[in-house]
Amino acid sequence: MMKLLSRTFACFFLFATLSVTVQAQGDIQSPSEFLGYELGSQWTPHHKVMDYFWHVAETSSMVEAKEYGESYEGRQLMLAFVSNTENMNQLEEIRTNNLKRTGLLDGEPSADTTAIVWLSYNVHGNETSSSEAAMKTIYELVHPENAETKSWLQNTVVIMDPMLNPDGRERYVNWFQQTVGEEFNAQVEAREHHEPWPNGRTNHYYFDLNRDWAWLTQKESRQRVEEYQEWMPHVHVDFHEQGYDSPYYFAPAAKPFHNAITDWQSDFQYAIGKNNAKYFDENSWLYFTREVFDLFYPSYGDTYPTFNGAIGMTYEQAGHSMAGLGVIQAEGDTLTLDDRLTHHFTTGLSTIEISSQNADRLVSEFSDYYRTARSNPQGEYKTFVIKADNNPDKLQALFDLLDEHQIDYGKATRERTMGGYNYRTGGTERIRVTEDDYLVSVHQPKGVMARILFEPRPELTDSVTYDITAWEQHYAYGIEGYALKQQLEVNETSFSKEDIDNAFDDKPYAYLARWEGLADVQLLTDLLKNDIKVRFASEEFKIDDRMYGRGTLIITRADNKKMGERFDNLVQKLASKNNQQIYGAETGFVQSGPDFGSSSVRYLKKPRVALLAGEGTSLNRVGEVWHYFDRQINYPITLLDTGYFDEVDLDNYDVLILPSAFDGDVLDDERFQEVREWIASGGKLIAVKDANNMLVDKDGFGLKWKEDKADSTAKASDDKLDRYGDQQREYISGSNSGSVYEISMDTSHPLAFGYEDSYFSLKLDADAYSYLDNGWNVGVAKEDAHMSGFVGYKAEEELENTLTFGVQNMGQGSVVYMVDNPLFRAFWYNGKLLFGNAVFMVGQ
Ligand SMILES: [Zn+2]
Structure with missing residues (x-):
């Protein structure tokens, strides 16, 4: 564990103890002066980036800094607040006034029209230039000679999060430092451009933090989103990097938009894009807009702010880990870290400028957004019903998430019968709401988020998206309920599970x-x-x-x-x-x-569990299993690296989990034979998602494609992303990028214990396996199993009557085929028992 800076206040009250404002303006050093090297000539490690921000906060009356938490590996997370001195003196008022606009805080907002711009840097750890750009940006905002930035800060507060994912970034930066010579090598073949497994994109548990804003499964996300909601900015920029040959990408975003996005939100994206373009034109830099990066899946750093009323955007600089400190591009020019950070610096300032120029309008539109949310919310459904008699642990977990997003809920005021959409049947029918049932109304400040989380079929303006198209929470949590077109009155309340009583008078059998x-x-x-x-x-x-x-x-x-x-x-x-x-x-x-x-x-024999990890396996998929054992069920798991897996004595384990792998050869024939023998002598192999591809037609394994599948190109969007970086997103115009399927379960099999006849599964591709001839078809997709999200016509047909979860007995052991991944991004709560069944119940 890394030890942090000394400033580790645990403070939950904004600015109560943590701001350091000293009046001496003259002492502010530029990043290069402070660090002792030219910005862009090398990477600045996390602690020095933090040091620089604290230095600016200590020497400028225009900046306050706050440590808001730490990463899994114990690194500091911080925010810097920047504005002119006058605004800084009433920062708390500006903040609370803005929250009053949303209705999240009671009271009438004043006429103040200070714009709030939030800049998020380095959420993907190996997209490193943005944290360097952050230092240059804050310096230009505060140093006295720059009069232009001072004029913007008269009506604008800028909030900067200089490094959202310090663990991933340090993983990359440390590796690079160890790999580079005295001078960098710009030849892309050089090993410094080929980051090994596990790369730095993700956090400690290999989670993509830019997929986690809505689900909050990771520590970093939870702490950040709590801070975010203390402010509710009007503009949010998430800085990224893409393939090293791509021109710069900025807003406006591509279609499809979620239809909850307002005209103003797309119009102002356009204005921001035009302003960025002005600077890029002046410098003759290439850029593109309106392609690739859509606004649909709600768990990104652009969509989450958008569904919270902000202008939420992704900016993408060419670079990524393949760019190193300098790399020769296809046209023969060398792209340097300095180029990369300069571009991010430019769009950052340009965004502040245009926001400042439009502060009045930004604030009034933001107010309107929340007025509409409270009094005239859009969308087909107005009330979402969560039945009271669902499993209380599931309810607790769902309501905890709603609490984290400040989404209100309560009880129905009276019993009634009416027409409503039943999530379970997928149809509209007569339903009954009782006084015990819980209701989430879209008539509330966070009504748009409520709608996003619960609407049965989110609407796409275009079917081509690079991510999942369904995430409805009744399905994710495995709970019963309805969506209603009427607005029902809600008696606001919170949820807490009924008290348990585990006191016994006698000693039971x-x-x-x-x-x-x-x-x-x-x-x-x-x-x-x-x-x-x-x-x-x-x-x-x-x-x-x-x-x-x-x-x-x-x-x-x-x-x-x-x-x-x-x-x-x-x-x-x-x-x-x-x-x-x-x-x-x-x-x-x-x-x-x-x-x-x-x-x-x-x-129930206590199992010894191993997980194959390392080069050739999918980082995200390994991380999901690791996080499940380490942080969710707190049970020991041994990660075995593919590099030495050949030499591991499998008899030390009862369960081996194969995560999705890119490389079908992570197990060679000889090792395969040994694994098979280990299963026959009592081992249990759990293959998740793409790992099943490796087992198809292998000797002894009964898994088969539904039809002869010469090209199995339809793969999960995430896996593609991990491997090739963001530029590959257009790949995934594929047939099923993630939709909800009703899986018919054989509840008599241990893999389905605790479930009912139907389990709603997130299906991430069109991989179609036939039923097992020689094994238990525990979960299958029959006809008309598609419930929510986009799936192409051909894929839908292909997926009819296919295997989703199966178990094959092999000698004294067994193989569990999990065609769908119940641990995907850790947000499908109801899948977590299924994985538990595979580990603890099957084969006992
Ligand atoms: Zn990125």
């Missing part, structure tokens, strides 16, 4: 814990880590007049005799710690179903 969701997997792993022996029911049973479903954990006194007196206390304590209700059974003799001693009640 066994403890029982239901198996319904991620929270139950968390309890299981806690029990296993504490060496408590657990069984699970493979059939439903009834005891004490209560029904228990398949998968129910049965913790018997008989199995845990060795624990003696500690047993009851520990089980009760762990259940309470995980906020899970457990039940006591006085006997193993049940009213119906198998008794606890039956062979249908299986012993």
Whole structure:
């Protein structure tokens, strides 16, 4: 763990203790003076970027800085607030006044029309030039000789986040420093242009932070979005880099737009683009607009701000890790870090300039946006219903997310029956809303975000997009509910799961814990880590007049005799710690179903789990599994690198997880044979998503393409992105870039324990596998299984009657085929139990 700078205040009140404003303007050093080298001649490591920002904050009355958190690896995250001294003296007023405009804070806003521009740098760690540009930008904003920037700051507050992803950036920068000679080598073949696995694009857990703004699965995102909502800026720029041969890209964005985007939002993007173009024209720099980067998927650094009322934009400079400190481009010119940062610096200032020139209009349009959200929201559906009788852990997780986005919800005021869209059936029908049900109305400040998260079928203005087109939250959380066209009155409330009671008067024969969701997997792993022996029911049973479903954990006194007196206390304590209700059974003799001693009640052997990682595997996909074990279910996992995987003794593991791989040869034939033998002797192989491609037609594996698939080019958008960088996005005009499918589940199989007949799955491509001839087809896409999102006509046909989740027994072991990836970006809550089943239940 890296130790941070000394300024580690944990402060939740803006500016209460953390701002440092000293009046001495004369002492401000330029980045080059401060760092001791010309900006652009080498990379500035994270701590020095932070140091420079703190230096500016300490020496200029125009800047305040705030540490808002830290990354997974313990690096500082910070914001700098820049404006003229007069505005700085009333910064808190400007902030609260703006929140009053949105309605997120009570009170009448004043007539003040200060524009708020937020600049986000280096969300992708190996797109390094923008954090360098950030230093140049803040210097030009504050140093006294630049009168122009001073004039903009009379009516504008600029908020700068100089490095959103320090862990990824340090990964890249450290590697580069170790690799480069005294002079950089501009030949693209040189190894300094070929960053190894794991590259620095992602954060510590290999998550793409530019896919996480809405889901907040990562620590960095959660801390940032909390700050973002303290301000709600009017303009937001997310600085990126793309392939090193591309011209600069800036707004306006490409179609498709989500139809929640207002005319003003697209018009002002145009004005910003024109202003940027003016400077690029003056300097004869190439650029392009209105291509490639669309505004649809809500979890980006451009769309998330857009759906929060801002003008949200992505700027892309040529560069990326392949550019190094300098690289020869196709036309023969050398692109340097200095060029790259200069371009980002130019668009940054240009954006501030045009925002300042239009501050009045920006503020009044922003006010209108929120007035409309509160009083006349757009969109087909006005109220989203979440049934009260859903699993409380799922409800808790969903409402926690809504709380993080400041989306209000409450209870229905009375019971009624009406027409509504039923997410489960995908049709409009008579539905009943009771007083216990929860409602999310779009008549609220965050109404647009509510609409984005819950609308059954988000509308595309064009079918070509580079990302998933469906993300509806009832499907993601596996909960029942409806979408209504009427506005229903809402009794605002918060949600908290009913209190559990795990106090027992006597010592039961066994403890029982239901198996319904991620929270139950968390309890299981806690029990296993504490060496408590657990069984699970493979059939439903009834005891004490209560029904228990398949998968129910049965913790018997008989199995845990060795624990003696500690047993009851520990089980009760762990259940309470995980906020899970457990039940006591006085006997193993049940009213119906198998008794606890039956062979249908299986012993759950604590698995030793390994994950293949490294060169040839997909970074994001490895990270999702790693994060799941490390941060979600807190269960040990061993990452095995492809570099030495050949030499690993597989007998040390019970479960091997194969993530998506780009390289079909990450396992050679010989190793394949060994893996097969390991399975036959009792191992369990879990293949996720594209890893299944490797198993097709392999000796002993029953997996087959539905039709002979000569070219299997339709691949997940993310995988393509990881590999080739942003410029490859046009690749993905493909047939299914991510839509929701209803998967029919065989609930009698351990892989489907805890589920009902239907599971809604995010299907990320058109890979169509036929049903297993020799195995269990546990989850399948039948006809008309497509529920939400865009899928091409041909792909839809192709995906009919295909395998989604299957299990094949092989000798004493088994293979789990997960054609869909339930851990994709960690936001499909309802898939997390499925993965838990694959690891803990299947094959026991
Ligand atoms: Zn990027």
